[in-house]
Amino acid sequence: xxxxxxxxxxxxxxxxxxxxxxxxxxxxxxxxxxxxxxxxxxxxxxxxxxxxxxxxxxxxxxxxxxxxxxxxxxxxxxxxxxxxxxxxxxxxxxxxxxxxxxxxxxxxxxxxxxxxxxxxxxxxxxxxxxxxxxxxxxxxxxxxxxxxxxxxxxxxxxxxxxxxxxxxxxxxxxxxxxxxxxxxxxxxxxxxxxxxxxxxxxxxxxxxxxxxxxxxxxxxxxxxxxxxxxxxxxxxxxxxxxxxxxxxxxxxxxxxxxxxxxxxxxxxxxxxxxxxxxxxxxxxxxxxxxxxxxxxxxxxxxxx
Amino acid sequence: xxxxxxxxxxxxxxxxxxxxxxxxxxxxxxxxxxxxxxxxxxxxxxxxxxxxxxxxxxxxxxxxxxxxxxxxxxxxxxxxxxxxxxxxxxxxxxxxxxxxxxxxxxxxxxxxxxxxxxxxxxxxxxxxxxxxxxxxxxxxxxxxxxxxxxxxxxxxxxxxxxxxxxxxxxxxxxxxxxxxxxxxxxxxxxxxxxxxxxxxxxxxxxxxxxxxxxxxxxxxxxxxxxxxxxxxxxxxxxxxxxxxxxxxxxxxxxxxxxxxxxxxxxxxxxxxxxxxxxxxxxxxxxxxxxxxxxxxxxxxxxxxxxxxxxxxxxxxxxxxxxxxxxxxxxxxxxxxxxxxxxxxxxxxxxxxxxxxxxxxxxxxxxxxxxxxxxxxxxxxxxxxxxxxxxxxxxxxxxxxxxx
Numbered sequence: 001x002x003x004x005x006x007x008x009x010x011x012x013x014x015x016x017x018x019x020x021x022x023x024x025x026x027x028x029x030x031x032x033x034x035x036x037x038x039x040x041x042x043x044x045x046x047x048x049x050x051x052x053x054x055x056x057x058x059x060x061x062x063x064x065x066x067x068x069x070x071x072x073x074x075x076x077x078x079x080x081x082x083x084x085x086x087x088x089x090x091x092x093x094x095x096x097x098x099x100x101x102x103x104x105x106x107x108x109x110x111x112x113x114x115x116x117x118x119x120x121x122x123x124x125x126x127x128x129x130x131x132x133x134x135x136x137x138x139x140x141x142x143x144x145x146x147x148x149x150x151x152x153x154x155x156x157x158x159x160x161x162x163x164x165x166x167x168x169x170x171x172x173x174x175x176x177x178x179x180x181x182x183x184x185x186x187x188x189x190x191x192x193x194x195x196x197x198x199x200x201x202x203x204x205x206x207x208x209x210x211x212x213x214x215x216x217x218x219x220x221x222x223x224x225x226x227x228x229x230x231x232x233x234x235x236x237x238x239x240x241x242x243x244x245x246x247x248x249x250x251x252x253x254x255x256x257x258x259x260x261x262x263x264x265x266x267x268x269x270x271x272x273x274x275x276x277x278x279x280x281x282x283x284x285x286x287x288x289x290x291x292x293x294x295x296x297x298x299x300x301x302x303x304x
Numbered sequence: 305x306x307x308x309x310x311x312x313x314x315x316x317x318x319x320x321x322x323x324x325x326x327x328x329x330x331x332x333x334x335x336x337x338x339x340x341x342x343x344x345x346x347x348x349x350x351x352x353x354x355x356x357x358x359x360x361x362x363x364x365x366x367x368x369x370x371x372x373x374x375x376x377x378x379x380x381x382x383x384x385x386x387x388x389x390x391x392x393x394x395x396x397x398x399x400x401x402x403x404x405x406x407x408x409x410x411x412x413x414x415x416x417x418x419x420x421x422x423x424x425x426x427x428x429x430x431x432x433x434x435x436x437x438x439x440x441x442x443x444x445x446x447x448x449x450x451x452x453x454x455x456x457x458x459x460x461x462x463x464x465x466x467x468x469x470x471x472x473x474x475x476x477x478x479x480x481x482x483x484x485x486x487x488x489x490x491x492x493x494x495x496x497x498x499x500x501x502x503x504x505x506x507x508x509x510x511x512x513x514x515x516x517x518x519x520x521x522x523x524x525x526x527x528x529x530x531x532x533x534x535x536x537x538x539x540x541x542x543x544x545x546x547x548x549x550x551x552x553x554x555x556x557x558x559x560x561x562x563x564x565x566x567x568x569x570x571x572x573x574x575x576x577x578x579x580x581x582x583x584x585x586x587x588x589x590x591x592x593x594x595x596x597x598x599x600x601x602x603x604x605x606x607x608x609x610x611x612x613x614x615x616x617x618x619x620x621x622x623x624x625x626x627x628x629x630x631x632x633x634x635x636x637x638x639x640x641x642x643x644x645x646x647x648x649x650x651x652x653x654x655x656x657x658x659x660x661x662x663x664x665x666x667x668x669x670x671x672x673x674x675x676x677x678x679x680x681x682x683x684x685x686x687x688x689x690x691x692x693x694x695x696x697x698x699x700x701x702x703x704x705x706x707x
Contacts, residue, residue: 011460012447013459041460140499143503147503
């Protein structure tokens with residue numbers, strides 16, 4: 001059975017927003033954005049958001065809920081995503097490798113259908129919304145493999161429909177330019193000017209133990225069930241080149257060095273990693289304030 | 305005209321009243337439980353005001369607090385978590401007070417209003433963070449009470465184990481108190497397993513349902529969990545609530561203006577201490593009556609016209625209802641209810657006449673009307689009909705001296 005991780009990093013955008021307000025920040029760059037729901041929250045509150053990540057599906061979702069100001073999916077368009085369309089040729093065995101391991105035969109067929117339908121959407125915004133909605137249906141299935149008796153059986157198209165319809169509610173304009181890019185951290189940091197830089201860097205070698213719900217969805221988006229994110233991270237700053245503690249610290253320090261132009265730096269960490277992270281941040285900035293609401297949700301707010 | 309000596313004396317008393325408002329909440333002779341009990345009473349009213357602001361049925365916050373504690377016990381939460389859950393349940397909707405989605409002066413589209421309403425929990429958390437007496441976890445439980453296991457909740461769209469267990473238990477409690485009957489709640493929770501609630505939480509809920517029959521006994525507030533409360537902190541909380549109500553109603557600073565005028569006038573009329581206390585409480589709470597979006601704002605009507613009398617009476621009744629069963633603030637209920645009565649007996653809701661109207665209610669009504677009037681001295685025209693002539697003279701005199 002697949003193992004679903006218990007603890008995920010918690011980014012509380014409402015708390016992050018309170019920090020940004022306190023420092024009069026109207027724009028933010030997040031080069032490790034992950035699933036950018038927190039950027040969507042900040043956008044909704046008028047902050048100009050710029051995100052970056054190495055995984056393509058995160059960036060695609062960002063195009064749906066961060067960059068996109070007004071495109072939504074109408075009922076007819078959702079219907080064209082969740083079900084097989086007559087006249088279109090589908091690669092129904094695209095995810096056959098997952099059959100019997102993670103999913104049923106029917107679910108694997110639907111994953112293939114959804115993949116093809118979403119790839120055929122013309123708008124980036126709609127594609128992002130659809131990917132997010134379908135990912136939630138996919139997570140529901142994975143969760144159900146572990147709690148079969150506790151969760152309702154919902155027909156795949158109905159489940160996907162309800163989740164895609166829900167994504168529409170997050171679309172909002174903030175009258176600012178918001179961007180996302182698929183690139184490594186230093187490129188994102190250098191590409192934008194903003195009042196604040198938010199860093200929530202991955203732990204050392206964390207891509208090796210990435211949550212199945214994350215890497216499998218990248219595999220889905222790439223249309224390759226054997227895809228691993230190790231491949232994507234291999235040559236990145238926090239990837240294989242930062243496998244040992246000194247090189248991880250060097251990688252972190254180089255990000256801080258490239259972030260000098262940002263007036264405010266917000267670094268999120270945990271109590272376990274606070275000692276290492278704090279010393280690196282203090283080397284880079286004169287004033288460092290620590291906000292520690294929880295042992296697994298701590299913020300270092302650094303200014304000059 | 306009142307003699308100037310009386311005015312000076314009056315203002316001396318005003319100062320004493322303002323400085324001496326610590327006595328609004330009884331000195332408990334060093335008994336921390338007594339002070340905590342008064343503080344908890346004020347929190348209960350704050351919770352009820354939050355419910356009124358977002359259109360929840362009366363009493364929902366108290367039932368939610370009790371249900372949350374009952375669920376927490378079955379879930380084997382730590383005692384300090386149970387305490388925090390009680391207060392989080394009580395204050396679950398305080399973020400609605402001042403939220404643009406529910407505010408009087410906001411005209412938002414349905415979509416924007418819905419988005420603003422998503423911030424109710426985080427605004428509530430900010431309010432809780434500014435009440436140092438509350439257990440430490442309270443603010444976070446309030447902040448994340450509307451998050452969903454699958455990441456579709458609000459405000460933060462947290463997912464999976466990123467949502468603290470107590471917050472999810474409070475969300476379960478919310479489902480229980482909003483359901484028409486316990487079976488409906490059980491069905492709703494089962495349908496949402498893996499979506500709004502984690503499968504673990506659903507199992508916990510099922511266990512609770514079988515243990516309790518789907519109904520929670522009324523829980524007593526965990527007074528020992530409130531930290532460093534005193535009469536002064538209770539008064540500060542009351543002031544903060546009144547400020548927030550005014551902000552919500554789109555008239556910031558109104559209660560403070562009305563309070564200055566009403567207490568000065570009360571001093572000129574030598575109103576007794578008990579009545580002064582009732583006035584001081586009522587002046588902080590009367591705005592709560594018009595807090596629901598469905599209620600017409602008092603600013604829409606000439607305060608001296610009969611046209612708005614039904615609305616004013618509705619506000620008065622609602623404000624009185626919010627406090628009438630409250631051991632600490634209940635003494636202000638009669639004043640709050642009678643503040644829309646007319647001196648000549650033609651007012652509402654009870655048609656009280658002359659001396660049957662509490663002095664504090666007459667003073668409060670006249671001070672509110674004076675504050676709302678463009679041409680202030682026009683209040684004189686309502687002497688003998690809407691207001692006691694003596695009260696009008698005192699209000700005008702007090703206002704003139706202040707100017």
